[in-house]
Amino acid sequence: MRVKSAEYLRSVVRPDDFLVDGRPQVAFVGRSNVGKSTLLNRLVGRNALARISSKPGRTRAINYFDINSRVYFVDLPGYGYAKVSKKERRSWADLMASYFEKVAENAMVIQLVDAKVGATELDQQSTEYLSAVGFEPVVVATKSDRVGKGKRQAAMSAIRRDLGLPAGARVIPFAAPTGDGLKDIWKSIEQYLDSFENRGSNQGSTHA
Numbered sequence: 001m002r003v004k005s006a007e008y009l010r011s012v013v014r015p016d017d018f019l020v021d022g023r024p025q026v027a028f029v030g031r032s033n034v035g036k037s038t039l040l041n042r043l044v045g046r047n048a049l050a051r052i053s054s055k056p057g058r059t060r061a062i063n064y065f066d067i068n069s070r071v072y073f074v075d076l077p078g079y080g081y082a083k084v085s086k087k088e089r090r091s092w093a094d095l096m097a098s099y100f101e102k103v104a105e106n107a108m109v110i111q112l113v114d115a116k117v118g119a120t121e122l123d124q125q126s127t128e129y130l131s132a133v134g135f136e137p138v139v140v141a142t143k144s145d146r147v148g149k150g151k152r153q154a155a156m157s158a159i160r161r162d163l164g165l166p167a168g169a170r171v172i173p174f175a176a177p178t179g180d181g182l183k184d185i186w187k188s189i190e191q192y193l194d195s196f197e198n199r200g201s202n203q204g205s206t207h208a
């Protein structure tokens with residue numbers, strides 16, 4: 001998909017403000033500082049669309065972006081940031097639960113895991129949670145430029161194993177500095193969009 005327009009829409013902290021209008025969404029999930037905003041920016045070829053920070057925990061709200069008036073990219077607030085109070089953590093969990101409940105089958109989830117750190121316990125819990133609410137995430141291993149080429153394959157396998165992904169599932173390595181992995185990530189987004197957009201017509205054809 002060629003990105004012709006990418007536009008920041010809104011920043012949301014309450015479920016009442018969620019954007020649910022039948023358009024498909026691609027949600028970026030992952031630990032704070034894992035590289036969600038960076039990946040989003042690289043996918044659309046805009047360096048500063050989603051804010052990037054060296055200070056983890058900066059993205060506290062759900063940020064919506066309109067891509068080509070065809071799909072929303074959704075930058076979700078990261079988890080696992082240590083300097084967060086219990087209360088904040090709970091409100092984060094509530095917000096996430098509401099998001100996934102409301103968006104339901106209108107979203108695909110891209111779960112980001114740090115290639116060098118590997119899948120943490122919170123990452124595992126996150127995959128489990130997503131699966132429990134009906135999402136099978138596409139997993140992207142970020143910062144793969146920090147893992148030596150010879151060790152990359154093993155790092156991907158370890159993430160697949162630790163997240164308990166099915167044997168055939170792919171973990172896509174991504175490196176922001178070179179753009180490695182972008183093509184494959186776009187491919188899975190396109191696949192989702194195609195199946196999403198063909199849903200209605202397929203359903204209709206069974207009645208024809």
Ligand SMILES: Nc1nc2c(ncn2[C@@H]2O[C@H](COP(=O)(O)OP(=O)(O)OP(=O)(O)O)[C@@H](O)[C@H]2O)c(=O)[nH]1
Pocket residue numbers: 030031032033034035036037038039051052053054055056057058059077078079142143144145146174175176177
């Ligand atoms: N070397 C390397 N650095 C990266 C890569 N992706 C992100 N970073 C860096 O990691 C830091 C965090 O990136 P962000 O995109 O802000 O992470 P985030 O997941 O959006 O973080 P929060 O919004 O705090 O949840 C920044 O300093 C990025 O430049 C990558 O592929 N390679």
Ligand SMILES: [Mg+2]
Pocket residue numbers: 036037038051052053058059075
């Ligand atoms: Mg961010």
